[in-house]
Amino acid sequence: MAIDQWLLEQCHQDNHSPTLRFYQWTPAAISLGRNQSTWPQHWQDLIWQGSPIDLVRRPTGGRTVLHAGDLTYAIALPYSHRNRRQAYAELCQFLIQGWQYLGVRLHFGEPRRNYTHKANCFATATDADLVLDNGYKFIGSAQAWQGQTVLQHGSMRLVPNPDLAQRVFGPELPPQGNTELAKLSTPDIIDAMIEAAKTCFRATFTCQPLSPTELEAIRQLELSSINQG
Numbered sequence: 001m002a003i004d005q006w007l008l009e010q011c012h013q014d015n016h017s018p019t020l021r022f023y024q025w026t027p028a029a030i031s032l033g034r035n036q037s038t039w040p041q042h043w044q045d046l047i048w049q050g051s052p053i054d055l056v057r058r059p060t061g062g063r064t065v066l067h068a069g070d071l072t073y074a075i076a077l078p079y080s081h082r083n084r085r086q087a088y089a090e091l092c093q094f095l096i097q098g099w100q101y102l103g104v105r106l107h108f109g110e111p112r113r114n115y116t117h118k119a120n121c122f123a124t125a126t127d128a129d130l131v132l133d134n135g136y137k138f139i140g141s142a143q144a145w146q147g148q149t150v151l152q153h154g155s156m157r158l159v160p161n162p163d164l165a166q167r168v169f170g171p172e173l174p175p176q177g178n179t180e181l182a183k184l185s186t187p188d189i190i191d192a193m194i195e196a197a198k199t200c201f202r203a204t205f206t207c208q209p210l211s212p213t214e215l216e217a218i219r220q221l222e223l224s225s226i227n228q229g
Contacts, residue, residue, distance in 0.1 A: 001031065002222035003210070005059040007076040008144060008151035009221075018077035020197055020205065022190050027051035028068035028164065031058045033142065039064065039119065048164055057225070060142035060153060063121040066168050069160045071186060073193065074153035077201075082148060088128040088141065091152050095130060095139055098196035102184060106130040106138060120169045122157065136177045158182070158189070 003021070010016035028048050032039060032055060039055075046053040048068070058065075073095070079087055089108070096106050109125030118124050121140045125131045130139040141154030159182045194205055210218070 001056050001058055002218050002225065004074045004076070004151055004153055005144075005225075006214075006218045006221050007074070008059065008146055008149060011076045011078065012146040012149035016076075018075070018201075018203070020073070020075045020194070022193070023072050023074075024070070024186070025067035025072070027053065028066070029054040029056055030168065031056050031065045031067060033058055033060065033062040033064070033121075034144065035061055036063060043168065046167065048167075053168075058142065058153075059151065060144040062140065062142035064119050064169075065121045065140060065155050066160075066165060067155060068164055070155045070157050071189060072153060072155050074151065075197075076149065076151045078148055079150040080148055082145060082150075084143065085127065087143065087150060087152070091150075092128075092130060092139075092141065094193060094197040094200040095154075095156075097200060098189075098193040101192040101196060102189065104138075104178060104181070105133060107133075109137065120165075121155075123169070132178060138177060156189075158184070158186075 007016060007019050007021075011018060028051070030043060030046075030053055034057065043053070043055060075091060079091075081087070092108070099106050107130065108127050109129040109131045111127045122137050125135070125137040125140075128141055129137050130141075131137050137157075139154050139156050141152055144151045157177060160177070198204065
């Protein structure tokens, strides 16, 4: 999360080029939306497969996301029209196209008024989310803005664990996903997303790790956030 926040700030200050990144979570973790002020007390003490489940704060809005068996994407870039619906519609196109390459059809969910009443982000699909034909919410996304620069990141539920989800959120479970997704390799998924992004953003991408100086700046940002929180 600190890396995503740092990328947003650096892109806003014109110190870093627009960036697309993908990452996974080890061990499992729970991320809370920027404005989410309450959560169940038992989340503080959850253990899964011998490791504690960390609670982390996202720089973006939305509700709780359980990160286990998912793939997270993040994109930070200048965006001149600060309209939430338009931004989601345009920035999610590379996800729709990338998954179409892999044989998975996605479309946007419907506007929801009771979204904030659900603790689980994936219990409700809004018009900012991508769902399968059966209504299963497959990708949940959220945004943060600095001026005319946007960070959008989200979770793609590849192989979620229903037992863990029930421990975190209780017995309410959403519709089942596509079992064929488990057969796809993470590198193949990322390659498809990058190819789609090249077309949708009319851009070329260079795979580049963070430098030691950048990692230290991110560590300092993370420490600052902890001290403030």
